[in-house]
Amino acid sequence: MKQKLAFIFILSFALINANAQRIGIKAGLNLADAKYEYTETSISTSNLVGFQAGLIGELPLSDALYLNLAALFSQKGTKLSFMGMEVKFPITYVEVPLNLAYKYDLGPLKLFAQAGPYVGYGLSAKMTGSGLDETIDFGTETDQMKRLDFGANFGAGIEIGPVQVGANYGLGLANISNDPDETVKHGVLSITAAFLFGK
Numbered sequence: 001m002k003q004k005l006a007f008i009f010i011l012s013f014a015l016i017n018a019n020a021q022r023i024g025i026k027a028g029l030n031l032a033d034a035k036y037e038y039t040e041t042s043i044s045t046s047n048l049v050g051f052q053a054g055l056i057g058e059l060p061l062s063d064a065l066y067l068n069l070a071a072l073f074s075q076k077g078t079k080l081s082f083m084g085m086e087v088k089f090p091i092t093y094v095e096v097p098l099n100l101a102y103k104y105d106l107g108p109l110k111l112f113a114q115a116g117p118y119v120g121y122g123l124s125a126k127m128t129g130s131g132l133d134e135t136i137d138f139g140t141e142t143d144q145m146k147r148l149d150f151g152a153n154f155g156a157g158i159e160i161g162p163v164q165v166g167a168n169y170g171l172g173l174a175n176i177s178n179d180p181d182e183t184v185k186h187g188v189l190s191i192t193a194a195f196l197f198g199k
Contacts, residue, residue, distance in 0.1 A: 021060055021198055024162070026070060027053040028192025034078040034089070034172070039181040043082040048090060050075025056194055058101075068099040068114060076149075076172075076186045077125075085130035091145070091176075091186075093120035097153050110159040118170060120149035139178075146176045149186060164194040 030050040036043055054072035061067060077090040099116035125136035125145050138147040151173040157166020172186030 022058045022196040023198060024056050024058075024194055024196035025054075026056045026072065026192055026194035027051070028190050030075055031189040031191075032076045032078055032090075033187050033189075034076065035183065035185040035187060036078055036080060036089075037183040041082065043080055045078045045080060048075075048077050048079050048088060050077070050090060050092075052095075052190060052192065056196070058196060064103055064105075066101040066103065068097070068101050068116075070095075070097050072097070073123075074120065074188070076120075076170075076188050080127075087127050087129045087132055089125075089127050091125040091136075092123045093149060094123060095120040095149075097170075099153055099155070103159065108160070111156070112159055112164075112166070113156045114168075115152065115154050118151055118153055122147040122149065122176075142179045144178055145184075146174070146178060148174065149176055150174050151186065155190075162196045164196065165192070166194075167191055 030052055031047045032050055033045055033047045036045050052072050052074040054070055056068060056070040059067040072095045074093050074095040075090055076093060080087045080089055095118055097116060097118035099114040101112050101114035103110045103112045122138050122145065127134045127136065137144045149172060151171050153168055153170050155166050155168030157164055168190045170186065170188040175183050175185055177184045
């Protein structure tokens with residue numbers, strides 16, 4: 001597990017460092033509210049607060065178009081409410097997004113919008129609260145979660161010099177549950193700040 005994690009992070013960093021004109025660090029807050037459905041059971045969801053942090057790189061394609069690649073630790077999941085109980089369901093990933101960004105120059109600052117796919121590799125998952133404290137394993141059995149997640153990102157923000165501040169929504173397209181009666185798809189609103197080094 002640790003070897004796989006190290007390989008993913010080193011590979012992502014190598015890709016960022018080899019291709020990016022600017023590299024930097026990024027961190028922020030996640031408001032995660034996964035779509036959760038279970039057959040014939042009434043379950044509501046609400047935001048679970050988490051964080052994300054990691055490395056980013058930026059490659060210019062023209063004066064206004066850029067490719068952004070990142071390797072991030074990202075906490076996702078949701079809060080589940082059913083039968084008067086509330087259970088936290090956090091799932092942590094190493095996530096690699098690849099976004100196409102458009103920047104509009106306003107002189108002292110730039111506005112940007114971006115979109116693109118992401119893929120995530122699950123590190124840990126658990127359910128806690130209301131007397132429950134259960135670690136969820138990754139695998140192919142019905143009581144396990146699928147380790148790989150994928151989806152699409154949509155975001156916007158402002159850039160002032162080397163600093164970027166933005167909001168992003170990650171729409172999960174993969175059902176990460178192996179249970180045929182259960183559906184779990186991520187949805188995460190992120191508020192982040194980044195500092196980029198280079199030109």
